[in-house]
Amino acid sequence: MTDHDIRRTRVHTPDLPEHDPDDPAESAVIAGLARSWPRRAAVKKPEVDLDALFEPHRSDFPEQMLPFAEHPRYLALDEPQQARLRAWAWIAYNKSVVDIEQYVVNPGFALITADVFGFGPSDTVVTGVLQAMVDEQYHTLMHQQANALTRRRRGWALPESVLPLCPTVRRQRTAVAQADDPRAAALVQLAYTTVAETSISAYLALLTGDAALQPVNRATVAVHRRDELCHASLAGGLLTAVLTELDDTDQVVLLDALGAAVAAFTGADTSTWAAILAHEQVPGGDELVADTIASTDGRPVVQDCSAIRRLCAALGLGDELDARWPWPS
Numbered sequence: 001m002t003d004h005d006i007r008r009t010r011v012h013t014p015d016l017p018e019h020d021p022d023d024p025a026e027s028a029v030i031a032g033l034a035r036s037w038p039r040r041a042a043v044k045k046p047e048v049d050l051d052a053l054f055e056p057h058r059s060d061f062p063e064q065m066l067p068f069a070e071h072p073r074y075l076a077l078d079e080p081q082q083a084r085l086r087a088w089a090w091i092a093y094n095k096s097v098v099d100i101e102q103y104v105v106n107p108g109f110a111l112i113t114a115d116v117f118g119f120g121p122s123d124t125v126v127t128g129v130l131q132a133m134v135d136e137q138y139h140t141l142m143h144q145q146a147n148a149l150t151r152r153r154r155g156w157a158l159p160e161s162v163l164p165l166c167p168t169v170r171r172q173r174t175a176v177a178q179a180d181d182p183r184a185a186a187l188v189q190l191a192y193t194t195v196a197e198t199s200i201s202a203y204l205a206l207l208t209g210d211a212a213l214q215p216v217n218r219a220t221v222a223v224h225r226r227d228e229l230c231h232a233s234l235a236g237g238l239l240t241a242v243l244t245e246l247d248d249t250d251q252v253v254l255l256d257a258l259g260a261a262v263a264a265f266t267g268a269d270t271s272t273w274a275a276i277l278a279h280e281q282v283p284g285g286d287e288l289v290a291d292t293i294a295s296t297d298g299r300p301v302v303q304d305c306s307a308i309r310r311l312c313a314a315l316g317l318g319d320e321l322d323a324r325w326p327w328p329s
């Protein structure tokens with residue numbers, strides 16, 4: 001093999017051994033996901049020419065998803081001002097996804113690959129989790145590129161530095177800091193990762209069903225969502241394995257953290273809109289934010305976390321979780 005051949009060679013994931021039924025952490029689902037990754041993952045597919053998909057007359061974000069879409073202060077804005085706020089909503093949506101991938105999901109997955117919980121994950125489990133971490137890094141790139149494209153094609157600055165850290169990440173950091181010891185902190189991180197991974201596809205689906213939306217944006221979200229449907233199975237398998245192995249004390253810590261994580265992921269995010277409206281100097285922006293907080297306060301608005309409920313119920317822990325978070329009926 002010449003130097004030229006070596007430079008052209010991509011490293012292939014070697015064939016994985018058959019599923020080991022004696023390894024409690026290695027479900028058949030995780031083994032199947034690890035084997036299929038080279039064929040199904042977005043990072044393994046040819047790149048799409050996003051510029052060619054951009055249609056300037058299309059909206060960057062579904063107007064009905066703006067929390068103040070029917071507020072008189074919003075309706076009083078002219079169309080270019082409303083279009084800027086829709087573009088901001090898309091920028092903020094992407095930043096929220098990126099914050100969660102970078103600061104919640106991948107650090108949580110790394111606890112498994114580093115065997116922080118001491119379960120000795122098999123090569124197949126470590127491979128499956130590392131593949132998901134590669135996916136998350138690629139998703140981060142995809143959403144960053146989507147924002148760069150929006151800024152470039154619209155000709156608007158829309159700087160992400162205006163936006164606060166995603167509220168879910170802030171809540172996760174507070175919970176980790178308040179944990180009693182490093183092991184409890186790791187369990188809290190795992191809980192937030194698991195809730196993120198089992199609910200993000202619902203968050204992404206909010207944008208894939210709007211036929212009038214900017215095609216680039218729909219494509220970005222749809223490609224990401226295909227990976228996340230697999231990650232939900234991976235995270236569910238990992239949670240089942242960990243919950244089964246933990247002693248009673250650790251199990252309580254993890255269940256407490258799952259309840260707190262569900263509350264965090266389903267909470268409203270008005271700090272982001274407050275920052276955007278202030279930056280845009282929208283007339284009556286303070287009133288808009290106050291009314292939005294009043295109208296969304298206490299209502300779960302963002303993500304469908306019912307998968308966590310089903311996973312815990314399958315382990316006979318559904319009532320334990322219900323006691324920690326008031327599920328809407």
Ligand SMILES: [Fe+2]
Binds near residue numbers: 227228
């Ligand atoms: Fe992702």
Ligand SMILES: [Fe+2]
Binds near residue numbers: 105132197231
């Ligand atoms: Fe994921």
